Amino acid sequence: MAALVWSVRSVDHALDGETVYRELLADEPVAFWLDGSLTDRAPRRVSVLGTSAGAEVVVRDVADGDVFAELQELLAAKRARLGAVPAELADVFPGGYVGYFGYELKALTGGAAVHEAPTPDALWIWADRFVVIDHDRELSYLVAVDEPGSPSAAAWLESSTSSWWMSGRQAPSIASMDLEAHLEQDRATYLAGIGACMAALEAGRTYEVCLTNRVRLPAVEDPLEFYLWQREQNPAPYSAFLRYGELAVASSSPERFLTVDADGWAECRPIKGTASRLDDAAQDELAAKALAEDEKTRAENLMIVDLIRNDLGRVSVPGTVQVPQLMVVESYRTVHQLVTTVRGRLRPDVDALDAVRACFPPGSMTGAPKIATMELLDSLEWSARGVYSGVLGYLTLDGRADLSVVIRTAVLTPDGTVVGAGGAIVLDSDPAAEYDEMVLKATATIGRVS
Secondary structure, X not given: OOOOEEEEEEEOOOOOHHHXXXXXXXXXXXXEEEEOOOOOOOOOOEEEEEEOOOOOEEEEOHHHOOHHHHHHHHHHHHHHHOOOOOHXXXXXXXXXXXXXXXXXXXXXXXXXXXXXXXXOOEEEEEEOEEEEEEOOOOEEEEEEEEOOOOHHHHHHHOOOOOOOOOOOOOOOHHHHOOHHHHEOOOHHHHHHHHHHHHHHHHOOOOOEEEEEEEEEEOOOOOHHHHHHHHHHHOOOOEEEEEXXXXXXXXXXXXXXXXXXXXXXXXXXXXEEEEEEOOOOHHHHHXXXXXXXXXXXXXXXXXXXHHHHHHHHHOOEOOOOOEEEEEEEEEEOOOEEEEEEEEEEEEOOOOOHHHHHHHXXXXXXXXXXXXXXXXXXXXXXOOOOXXXXXXXXXXXXXXXXXXXXXXXXXXXXXXXXXXXEEEEEEOOOOOHHHHHHHHHHHHHHHHOOOO
């Protein structure tokens, strides 16, 4: 096949993500926006927005085969056609695929295919037209990857951006709805599921169960407007918007599933433990302190950390798996969360997709032990989780990855809006409190107004 070349145009300021999306991507059949503007947690805040000029998208269901291996082959083929990543892109976004792996792909990693999702189990967009916004350095890059002399690549690089900004955004109608009235499993049913989890815990079948539910709401008229509302109401480090035809995914996830850096270090940052933010500063500080010291929450977190250490250990150099940060409170606009960092150096014979496979699905969304607990969840949950509980982000040409856990996420289609939410059940769980936590998480996703 013909060689591909990089074309890069630099812009001497940080473009506005909303403007870039509206002017360059709103009319594209597929588009993505990985929104790094809303957090100060990373040393570099970078947003990436783009599309595939030929609508080159990997869309797969679990029955279609091993999508992890397929993406490894596709990345290798792209690398063979491209030269080295341009220096200005090397430490921001070196090109690749952007998309998600849905929860039902657990059938490829030790789980079973019990429920069938109405949305694709995997969706990955080849990013050959994209904009990188470096918010910290106040720089932007317009990038095209194409065959030499491509007129469409040249046109992309000449795309102009203005500086207008929409303010005074209206809340979507679903933000004022009673979410509990739209739960797939009502309060009594969900509490009964918690009871079944408690029985399995007492029998020693599992140590922790991440039971989830779904809120099923009407369709929204404009998915982009919903995402823009969501990012205002619940800004998060892994905010993202993906669109594929009539399917859209609007995410305000605070949780890292997995990163793999240029030196082969893999890192997971599981969240276990959530508490509401409070208006009174003193009371809010006490709420964060109570979360950090809560024995049940710490037990939840520790069990998932042990599971992830085991998952990473399967693909890491022996002796390199470490926990540099154990159970630290991180605070967002609507919630406090208890976060741990687990790291390992990947073996020379494995790559980022091998690491994804080893750790998928996220342990913070299953419980422990993973396989047995997923079997229990399959029997208690009525429908596929779909995109929710999967992972979303990018896989790069130079072997890196940055993926979030798909929580605080709405999946939008013309048939409706679906929001997943849940929590970890352990032996000393209070069922009523677990139900309330599940509703809190769904509410944060929608940006509910009274």
